[in-house]
Every structure is written in C-alpha cells, then in structure tokens.
Amino acid sequence: MSEIVLKVEDLHTSFFTRSGEFRAVDGVSFHVREAETFGLVGESACGKTVTGLSILRLLPEPAGKIVSGKITLDGTNILELSKKEMRAYRGAMISMILQDPMTSLNPVYTVGNQIAEPVRQHQRIQDKNMVEEKVISALRLLRIPAPERRLQDYPFQMSGGMRQRVVGSIAMSCYPRLLIADEPTTALDATIQAQYIALFKDVQKETDVAIIFITHDFGVVANMCHRVGVMYAGKIVETAATSTIFKAPRHPYTNALIHSVPRLDRKDDRLYSIEGQPPSLLNLPPGCRFAPRCPDVMDICNEQQPQEVEISEGHSVSCWKVK
Amino acid sequence: MSDVILEGRDLKKYYPVTKGLLQRTIGWVRAIDGISFTIERGKTLSLVGESGAGKTTAAKAVLLLERLTSGEILFEDRDIYKFSKSQMKAEYRPRVQSVQQNPWSSMNPRMRVRDIIAEPLVVNTKQTKEQIRKRVLELLEQVGLAPNQADYYPHEFSGGQRQRIAVARALALNPSLVVLDEPVSALDVSIRAQIMNLLKDLQNQFNLSYLVIAHNLATVRFMSHSVAIMYLGQIVEYGDAEELFQHPLHPYTRALISASMLTLPEDAEQGVEQIILKGEMPSPLNPPPGCRFHTRCSETQDICSKEVPEMKEYGKQHVRCHHVVYR
Ligand SMILES: Nc1ncnc2c1ncn2[C@@H]1O[C@H](COP(=O)(O)OP(=O)(O)OP(=O)(O)O)[C@@H](O)[C@H]1O
Numbered sequence: 001m002s003e004i005v006l007k008v009e010d011l012h013t014s015f016f017t018r019s020g021e022f023r024a025v026d027g028v029s030f031h032v033r034e035a036e037t038f039g040l041v042g043e044s045a046c047g048k049t050v051t052g053l054s055i056l057r058l059l060p061e062p063a064g065k066i067v068s069g070k071i072t073l074d075g076t077n078i079l080e081l082s083k084k085e086m087r088a089y090r091g092a093m094i095s096m097i098l099q100d101p102m103t104s105l106n107p108v109y110t111v112g113n114q115i116a117e118p119v120r121q122h123q124r125i126q127d128k129n130m131v132e133e134k135v136i137s138a139l140r141l142l143r144i145p146a147p148e149r150r151l152q153d154y155p156f157q158m159s160g161g162m163r164q165r166v167v168g169s170i171a172m173s174c175y176p177r178l179l180i181a182d183e184p185t186t187a188l189d190a191t192i193q194a195q196y197i198a199l200f201k202d203v204q205k206e207t208d209v210a211i212i213f214i215t216h217d218f219g220v221v222a223n224m225c226h227r228v229g230v231m232y233a234g235k236i237v238e239t240a241a242t243s244t245i246f247k248a249p250r251h252p253y254t255n256a257l258i259h260s261v262p263r264l265d266r267k268d269d270r271l272y273s274i275e276g277q278p279p280s281l282l283n284l285p286p287g288c289r290f291a292p293r294c295p296d297v298m299d300i301c302n303e304q305q306p307q308e309v310e311i312s313e314g315h316s317v318s319c320w321k322v323k
Numbered sequence: 324m325s326d327v328i329l330e331g332r333d334l335k336k337y338y339p340v341t342k343g344l345l346q347r348t349i350g351w352v353r354a355i356d357g358i359s360f361t362i363e364r365g366k367t368l369s370l371v372g373e374s375g376a377g378k379t380t381a382a383k384a385v386l387l388l389e390r391l392t393s394g395e396i397l398f399e400d401r402d403i404y405k406f407s408k409s410q411m412k413a414e415y416r417p418r419v420q421s422v423q424q425n426p427w428s429s430m431n432p433r434m435r436v437r438d439i440i441a442e443p444l445v446v447n448t449k450q451t452k453e454q455i456r457k458r459v460l461e462l463l464e465q466v467g468l469a470p471n472q473a474d475y476y477p478h479e480f481s482g483g484q485r486q487r488i489a490v491a492r493a494l495a496l497n498p499s500l501v502v503l504d505e506p507v508s509a510l511d512v513s514i515r516a517q518i519m520n521l522l523k524d525l526q527n528q529f530n531l532s533y534l535v536i537a538h539n540l541a542t543v544r545f546m547s548h549s550v551a552i553m554y555l556g557q558i559v560e561y562g563d564a565e566e567l568f569q570h571p572l573h574p575y576t577r578a579l580i581s582a583s584m585l586t587l588p589e590d591a592e593q594g595v596e597q598i599i600l601k602g603e604m605p606s607p608l609n610p611p612p613g614c615r616f617h618t619r620c621s622e623t624q625d626i627c628s629k630e631v632p633e634m635k636e637y638g639k640q641h642v643r644c645h646h647v648v649y650r
Pocket residue numbers: 015017022024042043044045046047048049050051060063064099216281
C-alpha cells in the first residue's frame with residue numbers, strides 16, 4: 001500500500017462566540033494515502049469545511065480554534081509549526097479549492113496572473129519566462145484548451161466549468177502532496193461535473209496527489225472516492241471503502257442517508273426518510289448525536305457516546321449497536 | 324373528455340440583447356424556442372436540463388410572470404391569453420400556484436407563519452377571519468407541522484420546515500396545478516426525502532398536477548409521470564418517464580443519465596463506462612446550426628450540422644434527432 005500523506009488524530013475545533021462554544025469538529029480521525037481520494041461526506045453544517053480549514057490552519061480568527069488533536073503531514077506535526085513555516089507549507093505542500101466559487105478567483109486579475117502568484121510565492125521562481133511556463137503547464141494539467149491564449153483572459157470571460165478548472169490549476173500549480181477540494185463540483189451541471197471528475201482522476205494519476213474530497217453528494221462519492229468518512233454533527237460516524245459504505249453500511253445514519261436518496265436505476269414509490277434534523281452544536285445530546293433521530297435507538301445511546309470500533313480491516317463505526 | 328389540465332403549444336420566448344446607451348437590440352437570447360408539452364390531471368411533468376436550458380422561462384410563462392414571444396397555453400382546453408382580466412383572476416391564477424426553489428428568500432421574515440400561509444386567502448377570497456384561521460391549521464397539519472407552530476417566524480424553522488410552509492401556502496387556494504421550481508435542491512439530503520414523500524402524498528390526496536423543474540435526474544424519476552429533456556431552449560426528448568429512463572433515445576438524454584448514474588469503483592473496473600461529453604454548452608445567443616446538440620454529440624453525422632431535426636414520434640416517445648435507433 002502506498003504511503004500515508006496525512007493523518008488527522010482526534011481533532012477538536014471550536015468556535016468561541018458570545019452564545020457559547022460551538023464544537024464544530026469534535027474528535028475527528030482519518031488518514032489519506034498517496035494517490036488516494038478520501039471523501040468527507042455529510043449534511044450541511046456537520047463540520048466538513050471546518051475540518052478542511054483546520055488542516056490548512058486557516059480558521060476564521062479569532063473565534064475559530066483548534067482545541068486539541070494532531071495533524072501529521074508526511075511525518076511532520078503541522079500544529080507545531082510556526083505561522084511562517086505553515087505559510088510555506090500551504091500552497092507548496094497542501095492546497096485547497098474553497099467551497100465558495102465566487103471567492104476563489106479574483107475578478108480583476110487575469111487568469112495567468114492568478115496562477116503565477118502561488119508559483120512565484122511558493123516555488124520562489126522569479127524569472128518571467130519560467131513562471132509563464134509553469135502557469136501554462138498548470139493549465140495544461142487541467143486540460144484547458146489552448147492555454148497560451150487563456151493567460152490574458154479574465155474569469156468572467158469563461159464558463160462555470162472552465163473557471164472551476166482554473167481554480168484547479170491554481171491549487172495544483174505547485175504540485176502539492178495534499179489537495180483539499182471542498183464541493184468543487186456542486187455548482188456545475190451534470191455533464192460538466194462528469195467531465196471535471198474524470199479530469200481530476202487523471203490529474204491524480206499523473207501527480208499521485210492525495211485528495212480529500214468534501215461533498216454532500218453520494219453520486220460524486222461513488223464516482224470519485226476510494227474511501228469515505230461519513231460525518232454527523234462534528235464527528236465521523238463511519239469510515240470504510242466506498243463500495244462497503246454503499247453495500248454494507250453499518251451505522252444507522254449512513255444507512256438512512258444512502259436509502260433516502262432516490263435512485264436513477266430503478267423506480268421508487270416511496271423514499272426511506274428519517275424524521276427530525278441534526279442537533280444544534282450549542283446543545284448537543286449527552287450520548288450519541290444521532291440518537292434522537294435513530295430508528296434503532298437503545299437506552300445506552302442516550303447516555304454515553306459510543307467509541308469507534310474497527311469491525312473489519314479499514315471499516316470503523318461509532319455505534320452502540322455495532323460490536 | 325381529455326384529462327389534460329394544461330397544454331403548451333410551440334412556446335417561444337426571445338429576450339432582446341441590448342447594447343449602448345440607446346439600448347439598441349443587437350440580438351436575441353432564444354430562452355425557449357418552440358417547446359410543446361401537456362400536463363395531465365393528477366400527474367407530474369418534469370422539465371429537465373442543464374443551466375440555461377430554458378426551464379425557468381417555461382415555468383414563468385405558465386405562471387404568467389413572463390409574456391411569451393409566441394405560442395399558446397391551453398388551460399382545461401381554453402386559451403389563457405383569450406381570458407379577460409376577471410377570468411384570469413378568478414379562473415386561472417388561484418388554480419395555478421407555485422413553490423420556489425429557495426425556502427429562505429421566498430418568505431417575508433417579519434411575518435408569522437400563520438400570516439404567510441393566510442396571505443393568498445386574504446388577497447383572493449372573502450373568507451372570514453375564523454374561516455381563514457381554521458384553514459391555516461388544516462394546511463399546517465396537511466404538510467406535517469404542528470398547530471402551535473403557526474405563531475412562529477420563518478427564522479425559527481429549518482430549511483425543510485420552511486419548504487413545508489411554502490407548500491402549505493401554495494395549497495391554500497386549492498389549486499389544480501402547482502409549479503415546483505427545484506423544490507428540494509436547496510435542502511439537505513435527509514430532508515429531501517421527507518419533502519418528496521410529502522409532495523407525492525399531497526398529489527394523491529388532492530389529485531394535484533405538478534410541473535416540476537429539476538436538474539437532478541434521480542429526483543425526476545421518483546417524482547414524474549412524464550419528462551421533457553431540454554437543451555438550449557428546445558425539448559430534445561419527451562414522453563413517458565419510465566420509457567425515457569429505461570430506453571433513452573436521444574444521445575443527450577443518454578449522456579445526462581450516464582453522468583448522473585451512481586457508478587461504484589468496481590462497476591468502473593467491470594467496464595461500466597460513463598459517457599463524458601466533449602466541450603461546453605454553446606451560448607443561447609448563438610446556438611449551433613442544424614441540431615443544437617451536434618457540437619457535443621459523439622454520434623454526430625454530416626446532416627446534423629446542416630439540417631434542424633424535427634420532433635418525431637417513436638412509440639410513446641418524441642425525439643428530436645437525425646439518427647435515432649428504434650426497434
Ligand atoms: N466563523 C464561524 N463562526 C461560528 N461558527 C461557525 C463559523 N464557521 C462555521 N461555523 C459552524 O461550524 C459548523 C460546521 O460548519 P462547516 O462549514 O464545517 O459545515 P459543512 O459541513 O462544511 O457544511 P456545508 O455542507 O453547508 O458546507 C456549523 O455549525 C457552522 O455554523
């Protein structure tokens with residue numbers, strides 16, 4: 001098996017606000033290997049983006065803080081790096097495609113300039129021709145047609161799909177070890193999304209980059225990810241290989257999610273549905289976070305948090321029902 | 324008697340593209356360019372297609388939010404453009420209601436839920452306060468909310484609950500047809516199933532007709548009796564939903580289904596290949612000549628770039644393509 005690039009252990013990240021402590025990420029552990037895509041899937045506000053921002057140490061200050069945990073990148077605990085050292089790591093070693101497509105490109109700079117910036121900053125290349133060469137090769141990596149002619153274009157001159165490729169080029173321009181892609185395809189149309197995912201698989205084959213793919217779309221998970229972590233209210237409740245998650249999910253929440261999505265390959269008359277909604281992070285239940293909505297709830301679920309159990313190689317579940 | 328509630332015939336909507344201070348018209352966006360469809364009573368027709376296909380424009384025409392460039396809309400066999408103002412107000416508008424995509428922006432944050440749901444009743448009927456109060460409670464129950472929630476404000480509800488409120492409001496006047504523009508796409512996965520089940524239950528209970536606008540094909544298969552696949556302002560394939568999903572005839576329909584299919588890693592290893600379309604969606608300002616899809620079609624032939632394909636019938640389906648293989 002290939003090398004582990006990133007290891008996250010028992011990560012706790014909170015927002016300290018006037019109304020109290022929001023435990024957005026509350027004991028998350030996972031790892032990603034070289035040339036592997038790990039999917040982080042879950043519903044809105046479960047903590048996916050905050051997990052990604054914690055790894056980059058780019059939490060909104062001063063409210064957001066990593067309270068405890070360990071994040072190791074190629075053997076280095078990045079939580080122990082100074083701010084300056086961390087800045088060098090970002091871009092060169094880890095990069096992130098941000099969730100909000102409006103913030104990832106600057107409308108007043110040309111595409112060429114926006115890719116040149118990380119190249120100059122992180123690869124410390126100043127020679128104009130060499131920078132341009134790097135920029136073009138980054139555009140080419142993301143299969144942007146006629147890259148030489150795109151350098152002078154502004155983002156508004158491009159389609160949504162092309163813009164998202166430019167964002168990918170910026171993220172990949174320094175050939176990072178780890179790429180965190182936060183919902184990169186959500187705003188794209190189905191056929192353009194399929195193009196983008198096929199493209200990212202090729203990019204990964206060429207560069208061996210480890211990818212954390214954040215999404216709430218199980219279809220994207222199936223097509224893109226090797227392994228998946230399912231998040232609920234700040235915790236990963238189940239981790240397994242993609243096909244195991246789909247074919248033999250063990251956590252009642254994973255099971256509910258998979259069965260509540262309508263299927264394209266058959267006609268359903270009724271969808272499986274779970275009542276209620278995720279708990280507020282200010283007012284978390286003392287036991288399992290899913291207990292108030294769980295169809296299989298037992299007494300102990302309301303009292304104590306379940307520990308993570310590895311039920312088979314690479315398949316871990318946090319649920320009292322699973323031994 | 325025909326059980327068609329609404330029929331659109333050759334609908335066209337061209338938006339002018341203007342330039343300069345004098346707003347000179349330099350071209351036209353053909354947002355919808357000759358689409359025809361029928362919605363049957365108690366059934367669901369879905370308009371599906373990617374961004375810019377013209378779905379919302381078609382829905383707006385039905386809701387009278389846009390005046391068409393040309394075409395006819397028949398409601399229970401009567402041409403709605405021949406309705407007088409008072410007929411429109413009494414016989415069309417109250418019977419055709421809508422639920423918007425975004426449950427956050429479609430509600431006045433300063434109004435109580437009770438008043439949000441009651442608004443169409445206050446505006447359109449002469450019911451007494453007591454009648455309206457009773458009707459609001461009945462509607463809340465029908466969409467699965469508790470009576471005591473009538474006094475809450477929108478921000479006190481989750482996205483799914485707000486969408487229930489929007490549905491209750493749309494049902495207040497006992498409509499026959501409800502236009503649902505992306506009714507679940509803004510909602511979380513576990514909440515979507517609740518709303519989709521609710522919409523189906525209400526359809527059966529009140530024999531409602533739905534015009535659904537959606538881009539998620541799996542949602543469409545679950546909800547629909549018939550489906551129209553749109554591409555650049557035109558319908559390229561239209562007909563019975565199950566027939567369409569099981570035997571798609573247009574290359575674009577096949578690509579769309581393939582792109583939306585859940586392919587597990589081992590399916591891919593066993594050679595289940597996704598159809599990846601080349602290129603991007605052309606501009607509706609300047610659609611390609613001949614078949615509008617030919618620039619991205621993997622099966623394109625000489626004729627495709629030269630002649631516009633007519634809509635032809637194949638069994639229960641209608642397809643606009645020069646090279647349909649149908650047995
Ligand atoms: N700047 C902030 N201040 C306070 N709370 C925050 C802040 N940013 C995020 N949170 C909270 O942290 C929790 C996790 O948010 P996060 O953005 O990680 O969710 P997510 O899983 O990415 O959701 P989505 O799918 O909607 O993007 C949420 O409850 C959110 O409200």
